[in-house]
Amino acid sequence: MIKRSIVLISTLFIVNANALDINSAVNLALKNNNELKQKYYEYDEAKENIELNKSGFKPKLDLSYAYTDRSKARDESLKRDSSASAVLSYNLFNGFSDYNLVKSAKYSAKASNLTLFAFKEDIVYNTKTAYIEFLNKRKNKDTYEVAYKLFKKQYEDSKNRFEQGLIAKNDLLDIQVKMLDAKQNLTRAISDLKIARYELSNILGGIDLQKQTIEELDDNIAIEKDSYKVEFLDNRSEIKALKMNIKSIDSKVDSTKGDFLPSIDASLSYNKYGDDSMPKDLEPDDQKVAQVQLKWNLYDGGIKYSTIDINRLKMRQVKEQLQKTKLDIKLQYQKAKSDLEVALLNYDSAKLALVQAKENYKIVNDKYSEGIVKPTDLTDANYLLTNAKQKYFQAYYDKFLAVAKLDRVFEQSLK
Numbered sequence: 170m171i172k173r174s175i176v177l178i179s180t181l182f183i184v185n186a187n188a189l190d191i192n193s194a195v196n197l198a199l200k201n202n203n204e205l206k207q208k209y210y211e212y213d214e215a216k217e218n219i220e221l222n223k224s225g226f227k228p229k230l231d232l233s234y235a236y237t238d239r240s241k242a243r244d245e246s247l248k249r250d251s252s253a254s255a256v257l258s259y260n261l262f263n264g265f266s267d268y269n270l271v272k273s274a275k276y277s278a279k280a281s282n283l284t285l286f287a288f289k290e291d292i293v294y295n296t297k298t299a300y301i302e303f304l305n306k307r308k309n310k311d312t313y314e315v316a317y318k319l320f321k322k323q324y325e326d327s328k329n330r331f332e333q334g335l336i337a338k339n340d341l342l343d344i345q346v347k348m349l350d351a352k353q354n355l356t357r358a359i360s361d362l363k364i365a366r367y368e369l370s371n372i373l374g375g376i377d378l379q380k381q382t383i384e385e386l387d388d389n390i391a392i393e394k395d396s397y398k399v400e401f402l403d404n405r406s407e408i409k410a411l412k413m414n415i416k417s418i419d420s421k422v423d424s425t426k427g428d429f430l431p432s433i434d435a436s437l438s439y440n441k442y443g444d445d446s447m448p449k450d451l452e453p454d455d456q457k458v459a460q461v462q463l464k465w466n467l468y469d470g471g472i473k474y475s476t477i478d479i480n481r482l483k484m485r486q487v488k489e490q491l492q493k494t495k496l497d498i499k500l501q502y503q504k505a506k507s508d509l510e511v512a513l514l515n516y517d518s519a520k521l522a523l524v525q526a527k528e529n530y531k532i533v534n535d536k537y538s539e540g541i542v543k544p545t546d547l548t549d550a551n552y553l554l555t556n557a558k559q560k561y562f563q564a565y566y567d568k569f570l571a572v573a574k575l576d577r578v579f580e581q582s583l584k
Contacts, residue, residue: 201374264427
């Protein structure tokens with residue numbers, strides 16, 4: 170396994186105005202990413218839903234006032250009358266439905282919080298990937314730029330030799346074609362680099378990276394095979410969130426079962442009747458009423474049974490999703506582990522191949538200067554060097570991508 174070494178997220182948000190490293194890029198993403206902000210709002214909504222369901226445990230107070238104007242009444246005293254009332258009510262028992270709804274909301278909020286944590290891990294991983302891909306595209310552009318310059322220099326030199334009659338025209342044309350091909354590769358690499366910069370900018374919240382110096386990675390990956398353990402995979406927040414969702418649905422089932430029991434409500438009301446223009450002997454007396462009401466629904470058309478069945482089916486769906494998620498996470502681990510092993514092996518071979526390609530180009534170039542080898546030998550050496558550079562940098566950055574993937578699998582970035 171691999172010790173976490175790509176990012177160590179600081180608790181402080183410090184970004185140099187003119188330089189951006191992978192640590193500060195992650196911090197920027199965690200602060201500015203629009204999708205992450207949306208997840209925070211979803212979590213706040215889940216928490217507010219707890220308070221909404223807690224309202225069932227609190228008393229209710231209702232005020233009402235009614236005024237009637239009977240303009241056509243013969244009796245002047247009956248033309249206007251009014252009434253006002255205040256009712257304080259409280260639910261004493263409803264089959265524990267409110268209790269279970271609050272319980273369900275709490276489980277749902279915990280699931281939302283775990284989902285938020287998982288999404289933050291995704292943001293960290295996606296930021297690392299976008300950052301590393303940008304660096305790779307930048308190296309790719311530099312590689313093609315050097316290759317084009319070498320072809321251009323060789324073409325100018327070969328053109329002089331052709332004019333002197335030292336080389337054949339087909340050799341000159343071969344070099345020109347390869348020079349133009351290198352120019353096309355450079356144009357494509359410049360475009361790919363621009364797109365990579367936009368992708369990195371988007372995940373950071375749309376900041377302008379044109380004036381930012383995006384720093385290289387420090388090649389310092391320490392290998393510790395005991396840093397990650399397979400049994401830790403069951404602690405992934407996605408798994409915990411699904412388990413919370415199952416508990417939330419189960420509590421909803423219990424809440425619906427409570428509807429089979431009677432409900433008991435207590436209320437205290439004060440009613441005042443009359444209008445100032447009405448004679449006192451005609452006004453109804455003010456009333457103070459205390460009431461306890463018992464309700465018991467014996468049949469509702471099967472709504473409660475259907476609601477229970479629907480929630481149980483939802484629970485089964487989530488349980489299947491849970492099992493699928495566990496399998497997916499184990500597959501992620503196997504892929505990440507395999508990617509790292511391949512990246513390390515490829516890096517060692519690519520590093521050796523680059524050394525040899527550089528040495529080969531130097532030897533062929535020296536011989537070409539002395540007129541010992543053909544121009545095509547030098548172009549072949551240039552192609553070989555360019556290809557070796559690309560594979561070297563790809564292998565170099567693949568190491569960091571593999572470690573980032575392992576960090577995501579084991580949720581190590583935010584711990």
